[in-house]
Amino acid sequence: MTFVFKPEIADEKALKKVAESFRRYDIRLPLFAELIDPVAHLGDMAADLKSVDPDAADSRNLFRVHWHNDAERKGLVDVPDHIVLPKELTGVDAKIVIALGNRFPMIKAHKVLPAYACLVQRLVSGNFDPYSQRAVWPSTGNYCRGGVAISRILECHGVAVLPEGMSQERFNWLESWTLSNDDIIRTPGCESNVKEIYDACNQLSQDPDNVILNQFAEFANYAAHRAVTGAALGRIFDALNGDGTLNMAGFVSASGSSGTLAAGDHLKQHYGADIAVVEALECPTLLYNGYGDHNIQGIGDKHVPLIHNVMNSDYVIGLSEAGSDMLNLVFNRPDGQDYLKDYRGVEPELIEQLSALGLSSIANVLGAIKLAKYQKLGADDVIMTIATDGADMYSTEQPKALQKYFGNRFDKTVAAQAFGAQIIGASVDHVSELTRIDRERIFNLGYYTWVEQQGVELKDFDSRRDQAFWDQLVDDLPQWDKLITSFMG
Numbered sequence: 001m002t003f004v005f006k007p008e009i010a011d012e013k014a015l016k017k018v019a020e021s022f023r024r025y026d027i028r029l030p031l032f033a034e035l036i037d038p039v040a041h042l043g044d045m046a047a048d049l050k051s052v053d054p055d056a057a058d059s060r061n062l063f064r065v066h067w068h069n070d071a072e073r074k075g076l077v078d079v080p081d082h083i084v085l086p087k088e089l090t091g092v093d094a095k096i097v098i099a100l101g102n103r104f105p106m107i108k109a110h111k112v113l114p115a116y117a118c119l120v121q122r123l124v125s126g127n128f129d130p131y132s133q134r135a136v137w138p139s140t141g142n143y144c145r146g147g148v149a150i151s152r153i154l155e156c157h158g159v160a161v162l163p164e165g166m167s168q169e170r171f172n173w174l175e176s177w178t179l180s181n182d183d184i185i186r187t188p189g190c191e192s193n194v195k196e197i198y199d200a201c202n203q204l205s206q207d208p209d210n211v212i213l214n215q216f217a218e219f220a221n222y223a224a225h226r227a228v229t230g231a232a233l234g235r236i237f238d239a240l241n242g243d244g245t246l247n248m249a250g251f252v253s254a255s256g257s258s259g260t261l262a263a264g265d266h267l268k269q270h271y272g273a274d275i276a277v278v279e280a281l282e283c284p285t286l287l288y289n290g291y292g293d294h295n296i297q298g299i300g301d302k303h304v305p306l307i308h309n310v311m312n313s314d315y316v317i318g319l320s321e322a323g324s325d326m327l328n329l330v331f332n333r334p335d336g337q338d339y340l341k342d343y344r345g346v347e348p349e350l351i352e353q354l355s356a357l358g359l360s361s362i363a364n365v366l367g368a369i370k371l372a373k374y375q376k377l378g379a380d381d382v383i384m385t386i387a388t389d390g391a392d393m394y395s396t397e398q399p400k401a402l403q404k405y406f407g408n409r410f411d412k413t414v415a416a417q418a419f420g421a422q423i424i425g426a427s428v429d430h431v432s433e434l435t436r437i438d439r440e441r442i443f444n445l446g447y448y449t450w451v452e453q454q455g456v457e458l459k460d461f462d463s464r465r466d467q468a469f470w471d472q473l474v475d476d477l478p479q480w481d482k483l484i485t486s487f488m489g
Contacts, residue, residue: 003460004219005121007479015126019487027059027154029120029488031481035066035113035228039076050074054105057177059153064105065116067232073103079239080232083353083387085365088345091424094249094377096368097240099233100356102390106149107142107173109389110229111215114259115146117224118213119154121480124487128211130156136204136212137161138197141170142389143215143257148177159210161185161200163193168396189293194303198454216305217454221259223473230266233384237271240382249381250274252317252368254296254360255286258308260386265312265470267384274375276315277308278367286316286442287432294321295397296363304446306456309470311439315374317367318430324362325401326418329410331357332391332398336415343416359394361387366426374428 009015022029034041042063052060054073064073067080081103085096101110119135122128128135134157137147144160151158160174164186174184185204187196194216204210215221237248248271251264255277264275279286282294285302304310330336331354340346357365364385372383406414432438443465450456463469 011126032477036231038066038068057152061105069103082236092372093379094372094381099386101388107145109142111142112146114221115150117220118218121220124483133209138201141166159183169393215257222262222307225259226262226266229263248273250383252276252385254278258305274314276371281318281320287318303449310443316432323366323422324359327362330415335411339412339415355391357387358389369426374431
């Protein structure tokens with residue numbers, strides 16, 4: 001496998017052919033600078049984009065692959081859409097702020113951003129030919145949807161690889177966007193079965209026409225989130241901190257591919273925020289070198305992603321799948337919503353916004369609550385996190401949770417019990433404040449996946465200990481923008 005793609009042209013002749021085709025079909029590619037600050041760079045396009053369906057296979061939707069889309073995903077907003085959760089909902093004094101990923105185009109999830117970053121770097125460097133090769137997108141759900149969407153609007157043949165146990169909504173979407181059902185490869189197991197995904201990809205890679213864009217190992221995933229998502233979260237905080245009294249105490253995100261965690265590196269660099277990694281207690285890989293299965297969909301585990309900047313992480317927080325499963329019911333069923341309004345005093349407008357939180361998004365909120373309790377944060381402290389996707393991606397999971405936890409009975413009393421157990425009763429157990437030795441332990445655990453199983457050179461694997469390695473990935477983005485500009489002629 002190629003370790004890191006540098007902003008250099010690999011095949012000038014092949015690149016010229018693809019570039020000419022893109023110009024012929026009037027396909028434009030946004031620059032990373034435009035995605036980092038779309039209001040400054042894309043304002044002139046706003047009127048033209050308003051006529052474009054954000055869910056259409058239209059290449060103009062590439063210019064919506066950022067955090068500044070409005071609620072209809074047609075216009076631009078100066079400050080990315082977000083929710084500030086009050087104490088009535090979290091039980092803690094600290095402000096928990098969630099950026100909303102369902103504002104992204106085509107898949108209503110932020111994973112379309114790293115999918116674009118990964119493919120565009122290969123395209124403009126001559127490392128991918130959309131007319132002869134297939135783009136294979138291994139994922140536990142949203143990244144492969146983002147990859148298929150990006151592939152389709154860039155004249156590529158996209159293939160999704162994901163566990164068969166993921167939500168039915170993911171498969172419904174894929175069936176409507178792929179060229180055929182053969183382009184949806186279902187691997188054994190659920191969220192935790194990432195190794196099975198890698199095995200399928202290794203088999204596919206025997207055909208040189210299959211190009212694997214593995215989100216867990218593609219450093220463009222890291223760079224895009226650190227630069228684009230990090231800047232977006234910074235703007236949200238700055239807007240909230242008009243009088244300068246707030247402190248950004250932390251950034252919380254589930255591990256997943258660890259791409260989103262890169263935003264924490266930006267927030268630590270510019271605001272001094274701690275970085276907390278969330279994982280399922282049913283599969284506590286980082287906490288306890290553990291294993292198992294769980295249903296917090298979107299945070300694939302049993303390994304340490306190659307693009308996780310482990311040496312810059314500060315906390316690991318474990319929480320049970322029961323939390324996100326139960327609160328998905330509380331937030332989205334009438335009896336649960338009535339409880340929040342009548343007994344917790346949560347404003348109806350905020351209750352309506354909670355549908356923007358999917359399973360991993362709820363897990364992020366629970367992780368933020370645990371961090372706030374652990375650090376004993378006050379009203380002037382802010383914890384930033386993100387909602388990867390919304391509840392509409394998990395409607396078919398609700399009946400399963402209703403049967404599993406409540407025997408198909410759900411009313412205000414049951415909602416109160418679930419809320420009390422998962423939020424008010426959230427404890428600081430399974431919170432690990434990482435020492436240097438802890439970071440080394442987690443870093444070393446990745447050796448068995450990436451060096452022994454996936455063939456990464458040891459020197460490349462070890463180079464990731466140095467923060468300068470990660471900084472360079474972001475420093476290279478202006479060079480990538482030059483290649484994109486050259487590609488577009």
